[in-house]
Amino acid sequence: MPSRSVMNLMFKKILIANRGEIAVRVIRACHEMGIAAVAVYSDVDRAALHVRKSDEAYPIGAPAASESYLNIQKILDVAVRSGADAIHPGYGFLSENAKFAKACADAGVKFIGPTAAAMDSMGSKTRARQAMERAGVPFVPGTSRGLESLEQAEQVAARIGYPVMLKAAAGGGGKGMRLVHAPGELRSALESARSEAERSFGDSEVYIEKAILNPRHIEMQILADEHGNTVYLGERECSLQRRHQKVVEEAPSPIVDAEMRRQMGEIAVRVAQAAGYTNAGTVEFLVDQQKNFYFLEMNTRLQVEHPVTELVTGLDLVHLQIRIANGERLPFTQDDIKIRGHAIECRIYAEDPDNNYFPSPGKITLLLLPSGPGIRRDSGMYEGWTVPMDYDPLLAKLIGYGTDRDQAIGRLTRALNEYFVGGIKTNISLFRRILSNPEFRAAKMDTGFLDRLLKHHDAQPAADPRAMEVAVIAAGMYAVLGAAAAGAGERPVANVDAASKPSVVSNWKSAAHKESIR
Amino acid sequence: MTYDVTIDGKSYRLDLNRTDGNWSCRVDGREIEVDAVLARPDVLSLRIGSQAYEVKCERVAGEMHLWVGSQRFAAEIRDPRSLRGRVRTADDHGPKKLTAPMPGKIVRILLKEGAEVDAGAGVLVVEAMKMQNEIKSPKKGTIQKILVGAGAAVNAGDVLAIVE
Numbered sequence: 001m002p003s004r005s006v007m008n009l010m011f012k013k014i015l016i017a018n019r020g021e022i023a024v025r026v027i028r029a030c031h032e033m034g035i036a037a038v039a040v041y042s043d044v045d046r047a048a049l050h051v052r053k054s055d056e057a058y059p060i061g062a063p064a065a066s067e068s069y070l071n072i073q074k075i076l077d078v079a080v081r082s083g084a085d086a087i088h089p090g091y092g093f094l095s096e097n098a099k100f101a102k103a104c105a106d107a108g109v110k111f112i113g114p115t116a117a118a119m120d121s122m123g124s125k126t127r128a129r130q131a132m133e134r135a136g137v138p139f140v141p142g143t144s145r146g147l148e149s150l151e152q153a154e155q156v157a158a159r160i161g162y163p164v165m166l167k168a169a170a171g172g173g174g175k176g177m178r179l180v181h182a183p184g185e186l187r188s189a190l191e192s193a194r195s196e197a198e199r200s201f202g203d204s205e206v207y208i209e210k211a212i213l214n215p216r217h218i219e220m221q222i223l224a225d226e227h228g229n230t231v232y233l234g235e236r237e238c239s240l241q242r243r244h245q246k247v248v249e250e251a252p253s254p255i256v257d258a259e260m261r262r263q264m265g266e267i268a269v270r271v272a273q274a275a276g277y278t279n280a281g282t283v284e285f286l287v288d289q290q291k292n293f294y295f296l297e298m299n300t301r302l303q304v305e306h307p308v309t310e311l312v313t314g315l316d317l318v319h320l321q322i323r324i325a326n327g328e329r330l331p332f333t334q335d336d337i338k339i340r341g342h343a344i345e346c347r348i349y350a351e352d353p354d355n356n357y358f359p360s361p362g363k364i365t366l367l368l369l370p371s372g373p374g375i376r377r378d379s380g381m382y383e384g385w386t387v388p389m390d391y392d393p394l395l396a397k398l399i400g401y402g403t404d405r406d407q408a409i410g411r412l413t414r415a416l417n418e419y420f421v422g423g424i425k426t427n428i429s430l431f432r433r434i435l436s437n438p439e440f441r442a443a444k445m446d447t448g449f450l451d452r453l454l455k456h457h458d459a460q461p462a463a464d465p466r467a468m469e470v471a472v473i474a475a476g477m478y479a480v481l482g483a484a485a486a487g488a489g490e491r492p493v494a495n496v497d498a499a500s501k502p503s504v505v506s507n508w509k510s511a512a513h514k515e516s517i518r
Numbered sequence: 519m520t521y522d523v524t525i526d527g528k529s530y531r532l533d534l535n536r537t538d539g540n541w542s543c544r545v546d547g548r549e550i551e552v553d554a555v556l557a558r559p560d561v562l563s564l565r566i567g568s569q570a571y572e573v574k575c576e577r578v579a580g581e582m583h584l585w586v587g588s589q590r591f592a593a594e595i596r597d598p599r600s601l602r603g604r605v606r607t608a609d610d611h612g613p614k615k616l617t618a619p620m621p622g623k624i625v626r627i628l629l630k631e632g633a634e635v636d637a638g639a640g641v642l643v644v645e646a647m648k649m650q651n652e653i654k655s656p657k658k659g660t661i662q663k664i665l666v667g668a669g670a671a672v673n674a675g676d677v678l679a680i681v682e
Contacts, residue, residue, distance in 0.1 A: 350647070352619075359647030360620050362674055366560045366574060389622050389646040417588060422560065422576040432588065463526060467571075467586040472523045472545055474562050474573040474584050475593040476534040477554055480519060487559035489577035 011035055011085040011110070011326055016050070017075050018090030021380035021396055022304070023050035026088045029318035038082045040075060042068035044388040049380050056082055063390040069093045072100050079109045086110035086325055088318075092392065095301040112325040113279050114300050121275045122298045132295055135274040137267055140286065140294045142209030153190055153208055154183060160210045166190060168197035169205035176200055179211055212294070214446035216287040217241065218253050219299075220268035221309045223320055224278045225330045232265030233313050234339050236305055239445040240434065242357065247427075247450060248434055249305035250344040251312045254405060254443035255291060261339075264293055271298055280306075280321050304347065304397070307376060311343035311401045342405040344412055348379075350393040352425035361389040365489035366422030370415035374401040374408070384488045387424055395426065405443070409435050423489055524594040525584075531598075579617075579675030614656045616679040618672040622646030627668055633661045641679050644672065655681050 015038040016026045023039065027050060030037040039054030044063040051057045058078040061068040068074065070093055079087055087104055089095035089112070098119040104111035113119075121131060132139070141160040146169055147153045157164045157180070166189055168176025176197035178189040190206065198204040216239045224230040237253035238246045256264070268283035275298070282303050284296040306317045315337075324330070351357040367383035379396035381387065387395065398419060400412030413435050416428055434440050437453065478485050521532045533544040543550045555563045560575040574585040582593045626643040629635055640652035641661065655661075662682035666672060 355619065355651070358620070358651050359649050361646055362578070362621055365577060368561070368574070389620070391647065393647045420574055420585065422574060422585075423578055429588065463591070464586075464589065466569075467589050468525050468528065468591065469530075469545055469550075470564060470566060470571050470573060470586045471525045471584040471591040471593060472530045472532055473534070473543055473550065473552055473566070474564060474575070474586070475523045475525070475582070475595045476519070476521050476532045476543075477541070477562060477564075478575055478582075479521060479595050480534060480536060481556060485556050485559055485562075485575075486577065487561075487575075489560065489575075 009326075011322065013038060013082065013084045013086075014112070014322070015040065015075070015079045015082060015084035015087045015109075016054075016090065017069065017087050017094055018092070019045055019048060019050055019069060019380070019391065020394060021378050022090040022092075022302075024053055024380050025378050026090060026318055027053045029316065029322065032316075033319060033322060035322070038078065038084050040069070040078055042390070044390055047385060049382055049385070058082065063388065065093065065391070072097075072103050075100075076103060076107050076109070079104075080107065084109060086112055086322070088112040088321070089301065091301050091304055096299070110325050112321050114275075114277050114281065118275045118277045119300045122277075122300050131274045132271060135270045137271055137274075137295045138293065140209050140212060143207045146205035146207055147190070150187055150190060153186055156208050157183065157186060160208075163211040163213065165209050165211040166193040166206050167209060168193065168201060168203070169207055170197065170201035170203040176206065212286050212288045214289065214448055215239075216253070216255065216446050217246075217284065217296075218256065218264070218287050218293065219282045219284040219303075220264050221303075221306070221317075222265075222268050222272045222277070222281050222283060223317075223324070223330060224272050224281070225324045226278050226327060227329050229330045229333075230269045230272050230277070231330060231332070231334045231337060232268050233309050233315065233317075233337055235261060235264060236303075236308055237445070238305065239447050240440075240450050241447055242450045242454070246305065247347055248344065248431070249308055250342065250405075250408075251308040252339050252342065255287070260291060260293075267295070271295065279324050280317055304394070305345050307378060307397060307399045308343040308345050311376065311399060312339050312341055313337060314340065341401055341403055342408045343399055343401045344405075344408045345397050345399045346412065346416070346431045347394055347427075348396040348398060348419075348421070349427045350387050350395050350424050351427045353427055353429050354425070357427060357430075359389070359393045360425035361387040361393070362424040363387075363488070364421060364423045366420065366487050368418065368420035370398065370418035372411075372415070372418075374411040375399070375415045376401065381421075395421070398431075409441070422487075520598060522596045522598050525591045527592075613662055613680050613682045614659075615677045616641055616653050616655065616681065618644055618653070618674055618676045618678055619651070620644070620646050621671075621673050622651070624666050624668055624670045624672060624678070625650060627664060627666075628652075629661050629664075631661050631664050635659060635661055635681060641681070642666070644678075653678060657681055 013036040014030050016023045027037040036055045039051050039057040040060045041051050042063045060074040087109055094100040098116040101111045102116035163181045166178040176193050178193045180186050180189045193206045194204040218235050218237050220235050221233040235253050235256050236249050236251045238249045240248040271283050280302050282299040285293040286296050287293045350360045352360045363386040364383055376399040381395045400408045402408035402411055416431050519534055523530045523532045531546050535542050541552050543552045553565045557563045562573045564571045576583040584591050584593045622644040625645045628640050635655045637658045638654050641655050642653045644651050659681045662680045664679045666678050
């Protein structure tokens with residue numbers, strides 16, 4: 001059978017196996033390309049934005065992801081019922097599930113992403129490492145097998161250089177880990193790491209790795225078509241993380257120059273080729289303070305932060321994903337790719353900054369949107385929508401673009417001041433703190449930056465007395481104007497202390513009433 | 519109209535009247551020149567003197583917050599002539615309600631009715647968006663009542679327990 005590219009036929013209908021902002025992002029790409037978009041939704045997502053924007057929408061069950069967005073059979077049933085030619089998995093959910101990719105292939109629906117085999121070879125850390133070692137990819141130096149003796153530990157540590165990290169082979173969560181700065185500390189650290197590993201995991205095996213202190217997290221975007229062409233689209237700096245969750249990303253990285261970009265990019269391409277990789281993917285690196293970089297892992301999907309790469313390359317990654325899946329060749333070569341300007345993304349989460357960034361679902365009562373030069377907003381929310389409590393709290397991504405980093409920061413700061421999400425708590429105030437931080441301004445970042453920033457609580461700036469006076473007057477005006485001035489929030493509004501709450505309100509109504517009969 | 523307005527715990531006396539769309543305004547007896555446009559529900563554009571401000575109003579779980587620029591203020595407003603609106607002095611005496619800070623699901627109940635509890639000790643655990651949040655006692659005392667069961671879905675502001 002001739003391939004699609006030969007017949008020059010594009011997909012007619014794509015199912016998006018996701019929700020939230022990324023589902024909306026993919027639906028938009030489909031519509032831009034004249035492709036119909038099929039949405040799926042769980043019981044709590046009937047009113048979600050991705051359903052509103054879709055051409056066809058199918059319910060797939062209970063809110064729990066395992067009953068809906070992670071349910072391979074239900075999603076494939078919808079694909080068959082709707083006659084979709086392809087499935088875009090977005091990120092998260094089934095996007096890196098090799099079983100799903102294989103099930104799509106078996107059902108005759110094109111999975112927009114790498115093959116199951118390529119995913120599998122990246123899914124297992126040990127297999128990935130073997131393949132990568134053959135491809136000459138740099139890893140954090142150390143032993144990949146357990147240490148047999150103190151003497152061996154001393155030899156390895158001397159070879160790779162201090163500081164070193166001892167890690168439990170069976171480990172996780174920091175248990176059985178010891179940072180060793182000097183040879184004299186090695187004996188006691190090895191003993192305590194072994195006994196802690198034994199206690200925690202029932203396995204005292206400990207290995208040694210060079211400690212990367214205050215590393216940066218920098219990743220390289222790649223694209224590979226199904227005809228053997230693979231290119232890199234430049235890096236993203238993702239060092240600003242909280243609990244291993246990225247919060248701010250930017251492209252290009254302030255510390256990566258053209259030569260370093262070429263080196264990292266060529267290695268990323270080798271990683272992809274060693275895995276037989278196709279479609280969009282990301283190779284993550286740890287970078288030390290001397291700018292040595294080490295392979296961390298490969299993400300076999302579209303990344304949340306892909307817009308910053310789109311803005312500085314002028315490419316649309318989702319369009320390209322669809323074209324690649326459709327069997328087309330990459331429409332450019334490595335030499336055609338140029339990085340221009342600077343882009344920074346803020347991930348707007350439904351989180352309460354005053355309550356340790358705990359998730360804050362609920363109804364959005366007021367939504368004011370930023371716009372203007374250099375601003376892109378990829379969002380899954382709207383005013384009046386209730387953010388369900390069942391999923392990841394990512395609401396939207398706000399991306400600022402400028403000629404250079406300073407302009408991008410200026411535009412993003414300005415747009416954050418325009419952005420208002422009322423009714424629920426968001427982390428918008430955190431970005432104001434980050435973007436105005438002198439170290440961030442100077443691009444002095446590492447993966448510990450955000451934890452340090454959050455640890456020392458900025459002395460809350462004393463409330464501006466003039467702003468308080470403005471609030472006093474506004475409070476009175478809202479009372480006088482009454483229900484007519486109230487938006488999508490509760491109305492009438494309770495405005496008295498908790499003790500008298502049950503006798504709900506309406507000083508608002510009565511105030512308005514008194515006003516009207518005056 | 520005369521109101522007692524409390525902004526972030528600080529009280530003001532506000533006299534506010536509107537005639538033919540013009541406002542006259544006194545804060546604690548001091549006259550302030552102000553003009554206002556309701557740009558859309560919950561958004562006021564204010565001019566105080568020639569300074570321009572946008573004030574957003576957020577109404578959730580029986581509470582009102584006002585945003586002046588990016589500063590957020592808790593606002594309470596009372597008509598001093600209304601008995602109902604009279605504020606009770608806040609103190610540590612009497613029963614205190616524990617309320618849900620966000621919609622979620624009760625995953626665990628840590629203390630039984632009648633149990634002694636210290637200020638700041640966890641009483642229940644609410645889960646939302648895969649994160650668990652301990653709801654803590656605001657005071658030292660006894661758990662008088664637990665009003666929800668494990669597994670219950672709750673809304674923001676729902677009373678979960680009472681500490682006496």
